[in-house]
Amino acid sequence: MSVQVWTWILVGITFSLYFGIAIWARAGSTKEFYVAGGGVSPLANGMATAADWMSAASFISMAGIISFAGYDGSVYLMGWTGGYVLLALLLAPYLRKFGKFTVPDFIGDRYYSNTARTVAILCALIVSFTYVAGQMRGVGIVFSQFLQVDITLGVFIGMAVVLVFAFLGGMKGITYTQVAQYCVLIFAFMVPAFFISMQMTGNPIPQLGMGGKVEGGTFLLDKLDALHTQLGFNEYTGGTKSTWDVFAITLALMAGTAGLPHVIVRFFTVPKVKDARKSAGYALLLIAILYTTAPAIAVFSRTNLIETVSNKEYNTIPEWFKNWENTGLIAWTDKNKDGKIQYVAGSALSSKKPEFTNKRGSNGERLISNANNAANELYVDRDIMVLANPEIANLPNWVIALVAAGGLAAALSTAAGLLLVISTSISHDLIKKQLKPDISEKGELLAARIAILVAIIIAGIFGIYPPGFVAAVVALAFGLAAASFFPAIVLGIFDKRMNKEGAIAGMIVGISLMLFYMIKYKTGLIGVMDPRPANEWWFGTSPEGFGTVAMLVNVVVSIIVSRATPAPPEKVQEIVESIRIPSGAGEATSH
Amino acid sequence: MASKKEKASAYWKENIKYLTILLIIWFLVSFGAGILFRENLNEFRLGGFKLGFWFAQQGSIYVFVILIFIYVRLMNRLDKKYGYDE
Numbered sequence: 001m002s003v004q005v006w007t008w009i010l011v012g013i014t015f016s017l018y019f020g021i022a023i024w025a026r027a028g029s030t031k032e033f034y035v036a037g038g039g040v041s042p043l044a045n046g047m048a049t050a051a052d053w054m055s056a057a058s059f060i061s062m063a064g065i066i067s068f069a070g071y072d073g074s075v076y077l078m079g080w081t082g083g084y085v086l087l088a089l090l091l092a093p094y095l096r097k098f099g100k101f102t103v104p105d106f107i108g109d110r111y112y113s114n115t116a117r118t119v120a121i122l123c124a125l126i127v128s129f130t131y132v133a134g135q136m137r138g139v140g141i142v143f144s145q146f147l148q149v150d151i152t153l154g155v156f157i158g159m160a161v162v163l164v165f166a167f168l169g170g171m172k173g174i175t176y177t178q179v180a181q182y183c184v185l186i187f188a189f190m191v192p193a194f195f196i197s198m199q200m201t202g203n204p205i206p207q208l209g210m211g212g213k214v215e216g217g218t219f220l221l222d223k224l225d226a227l228h229t230q231l232g233f234n235e236y237t238g239g240t241k242s243t244w245d246v247f248a249i250t251l252a253l254m255a256g257t258a259g260l261p262h263v264i265v266r267f268f269t270v271p272k273v274k275d276a277r278k279s280a281g282y283a284l285l286l287i288a289i290l291y292t293t294a295p296a297i298a299v300f301s302r303t304n305l306i307e308t309v310s311n312k313e314y315n316t317i318p319e320w321f322k323n324w325e326n327t328g329l330i331a332w333t334d335k336n337k338d339g340k341i342q343y344v345a346g347s348a349l350s351s352k353k354p355e356f357t358n359k360r361g362s363n364g365e366r367l368i369s370n371a372n373n374a375a376n377e378l379y380v381d382r383d384i385m386v387l388a389n390p391e392i393a394n395l396p397n398w399v400i401a402l403v404a405a406g407g408l409a410a411a412l413s414t415a416a417g418l419l420l421v422i423s424t425s426i427s428h429d430l431i432k433k434q435l436k437p438d439i440s441e442k443g444e445l446l447a448a449r450i451a452i453l454v455a456i457i458i459a460g461i462f463g464i465y466p467p468g469f470v471a472a473v474v475a476l477a478f479g480l481a482a483a484s485f486f487p488a489i490v491l492g493i494f495d496k497r498m499n500k501e502g503a504i505a506g507m508i509v510g511i512s513l514m515l516f517y518m519i520k521y522k523t524g525l526i527g528v529m530d531p532r533p534a535n536e537w538w539f540g541t542s543p544e545g546f547g548t549v550a551m552l553v554n555v556v557v558s559i560i561v562s563r564a565t566p567a568p569p570e571k572v573q574e575i576v577e578s579i580r581i582p583s584g585a586g587e588a589t590s591h
Numbered sequence: 592m593a594s595k596k597e598k599a600s601a602y603w604k605e606n607i608k609y610l611t612i613l614l615i616i617w618f619l620v621s622f623g624a625g626i627l628f629r630e631n632l633n634e635f636r637l638g639g640f641k642l643g644f645w646f647a648q649q650g651s652i653y654v655f656v657i658l659i660f661i662y663v664r665l666m667n668r669l670d671k672k673y674g675y676d677e
Contacts, residue, residue: 066648074647078621081652085617088659089610093666207649211639219639237633237644247626272677277666281659288652295648580603582666583675 006401007146014184014405015161018412021180022165022173030444033170034101034424035268040175042275046282048175049266051182053080053287056138056411058294059185064385067298067305070228071239074295075249075544079478081284081291082250083257086486088280091258092267094493096276097579101268102421103261103485104429110492111500112572114434119507121429123484124261125422126511129458130477131260132418136463139411145327145387146404155463158412159456166416166423166452174416175269181409186289188406192390192399193293196300199393206296214303224299227306232345236302241542248545255551256478259486262421273582301385304392309378310343314363317341320391325366328356329381333371339363341378348376419459423451476518479547483510487554495559496576502562510554517546602673609665613658621651 040048058080066073098106104124108117136155139162143154165173190206197209201220214220225235234240241249257263266283267276308318314332324330331354332341350372359367371377387407390400427448432439439447484507491498491506521536522543541549567573624632629643637645670676 071644071647074625074644077648078625078651081655082617082621085613085655085658089613089662208638210649211637211645213639221639221641221644237641243626247622250621250626274663274667274670274676277659277663281656281663284659285656288656292649292652577599580606581599581675582670583677 001397003397003400004148006398007404010398010401010405011146011408014180014409017180018161018165018177021177022168025173025176026168030428030441030448032172033445033448034428035171035265039271040269042270042279043282044175044179045266045270045275045279046286047182048178049263049279049283050286051178051185051409051413052262052266052417053283053414054185054290054410055135055414056142056407057134058290059189059407059410060138060142060386061383063294063297063301064382066295067302067385068382069239070234070236072241072246073298074239075241075246075253077291077295079250079253080257081288083254084280084284084287086254086258087263087267088277088284090490090493091264092276092280093273093582094579095264095489096267096270097273097582098575099268101265102424102429103264103489104425105433106492107485107488107503108429108433110572110575111488111503112569113500113504116500116504116507117429117433119504120485120488121425123480123507123511124425124429126515127477127481127484128261128418128422128425130480131262132415132422132455132459133462135411135415135418136459139408139415140463142404142407142411146408152464155460158415158463159460162412162416162419163453163456166419166456167449170448171265171269171420174413174420178413178417181413182286185406185409185413186286188402188409189290190293191402192393192395193297193300195395195399196304196389196393197296200300200303206293206300210296210299220299220303224303224306227303227310231306231310231343234345236299242540244540245542245545248541248548252482252545252547252551253478255482255486256480256547259481259484259489260478261425261481261485262417264485264489265421265424297386297389301389301392304389305380305385306343308392309341311340313340314365315339318392320388323391324384324388328354329384331356331368331379332365333368333377334361334363334365335371335373335375335377342375343378344376346374346376347372348374348379354379415459419452419455422455423448426451426455476514476522476543476547479514479518479544479550480511482547483514483550483554487551487558491555491558493576493579495562496573497562497567498558499562499565499568501565502558502560505561506554506558509557510550513553514547514550517550518543521546598673602669602675605669606666609662609669613662616654617658620646620654625651 062076065076095106100106104117104120107120108114136158139158140151140155143149143157144151165177193206194204197206198204200214201209201212203209203212210220212220214223221237225237228234228236267279270276270279321330333348336342348371350370354368355370357367357369361367387403390403427444431447432444487510488503488507491503624643625647629647632643632646633641635642667676
């Protein structure tokens with residue numbers, strides 16, 4: 001059977017499963033809608049958290065990014081897993097004990113102030129929208145690639161699908177669908193990895209194969225380092241970023257991970273404090289399966305790619321190369337007219353993406369209009385590494401189709417989780433807690449559903465007309481979360497003396513500083529249109545790593561301001577004492 | 592057992608002690624072995640891996656998972672000791 005038929009079959013089966021679950025797990029109350037009724041088992045919650053966490057970016061792009069970045073890619077691996085240690089040790093158990101629905105709930109009550117709550121809602125919306133904008137685009141791309149439709153239609157299909165399970169089921173529907181999505185996506189990620197690891201190193205476990213030997217008895221990584229040096233790239237295991245920047249980015253990603261509202265809210269859904277801790281452990285274990293496999297895939301596919309294309313005649317290149325060339329994700333220009341592909345360090349193009357003319361060259365390649373004069377002749381989009389991997393390794397068609405189903409599961413589960421946080425912020429934190437406290441449960445549920453509908457439409461518009469800065473900004477959502485929530489929550493638990501003045505000042509200074517830096521050095525909206533160059537970065541910190549600086553500023557400001565203003569009231573200090581003790585958590589409530 | 596308040600503060604102190612130890616390990620495997628001292632560790636090898644590189648892309652993640660499960664066990668024991676388990 002062809003790949004296309006297999007794709008329709010596998011996507012069809014998995015989607016019927018998701019819809020079945022969504023209908024079975026309909027939400028009847030606000031509690032079911034916001035926190036799945038508070039009765040999710042730690043393992044199920046761990047799986048849902050993992051699916052929620054691993055987006056289309058983790059599934060498709062991460063291995064590709066690492067493949068091209070080598071050691072520098074470690075920031076994502078450590079950053080996006082190490083954050084769970086912070087979450088498990090510093091946040092999850094205490095927030096579960098506190099027992100409300102949302103992060104702004106905690107901030108609002110702990111800092112006895114509606115101003116603090118409003119600042120937290122704003123931060124939650126900024127963080128979640130930055131993140132979801134990228135996801136909807138990802139959903140569109142995945143659908144369009146796999147179902148052979150254009151991206152706009154892909155986004156519409158994605159919107160419709162997310163709407164069904166988020167709208168009907170709320171947190172309950174999303175949680176149980178995500179459990180199924182986790183199984184699909186991890187299976188789809190691992191199967192090709194096993195095959196390829198076996199092929200290249202004779203060891204089916206990719207984590208071990210990565211450190212294994214290839215034919216001829218050299219270690220795979222040594223061979224790759226040698227290939228890199230030979231072609232003028234930096235050593236794969238070496239890296240190019242400064243040690244400080246690697247440090248800063250990793251820390252910002254870790255703190256950001258622990259401070260992302262859509263991750264934190266997960267730990268409100270389990271019955272006890274004990275379960276919250278265990279659930280964070282399961283979540284990280286399940287995430288780690290993918291995160292330790294991705295760098296192995298990166299090494300396999302990087303080696304495979306170089307060996308397949310470097311100095312080979314275009315006419316003898318395998319079919320997959322030409323297929324991806326037709327989609328525009330690979331481009332080749334025969335600059336020295338020898339009919340062979342020269343793949344060496346440096347960009348092959350004068351701008352970022354290839355611009356294709358409608359003509360074919362003498363070898364049958366697609367001609368592009370923006371080739372530069374550098375020695376490198378090949379452009380390869382990083383995103384194809386995971387998608388093309390099964391084809392490069394000649395795996396059976398059903399495996400290629402399985403990757404499609406996995407990519408869709410990853411994209412949809414993350415988008416759904418984020419949209420729910422956005423709708424909760426509006427219906428619960430804003431309407432119920434501030435604007436209209438006497439709203440009935442039915443009314444609140446209706447408001448939540450309307451909010452989710454509006455959020456999907458806005459996210460969909462971002463997906464169809466992506467503002468130029470979206471892609472650049474998604475990674476920065478972590479910096480924003482690190483600069484705002486993370487310190488406010490941790491200080492709220494561990495520093496009894498922290499008061500509203502300190503927390504509010506810290507959050508505002510932290511998020512503003514981060515926004516300013518990100519806009520100045522990433523989008524260039526302040527002053528000139530081009531982002532300011534890297535040599536002007538403060539202390540050599542990239543925008544991705546600046547969350548670490550903004551977070552430290554937040555902490556310092558919070559502590560200084562809080563010590564200069566009155567201590568929090570007795571009642572609040574009692575709340576802090578009570579969340580430090582695990583027993584008597586009861587169920588998450590709204591009052 | 593002492594008064595309720597003293598019990599709570601003793602529990603909290605032990606909790607902080609565990610957190611400090613676990614977070615020091617968390618810092619050492621990632622920021623230490625994977626970033627700050629990786630050049631030195633790269634002199635050593637673990638099979639086909641340079642050791643610093645292995646910590647950055649594999650080892651730190653394994654340790655993170657183990658740390659959380661150790662924390663779960665320690666805290667469950669602590670909860671029992673103070674009668675906070677349910």
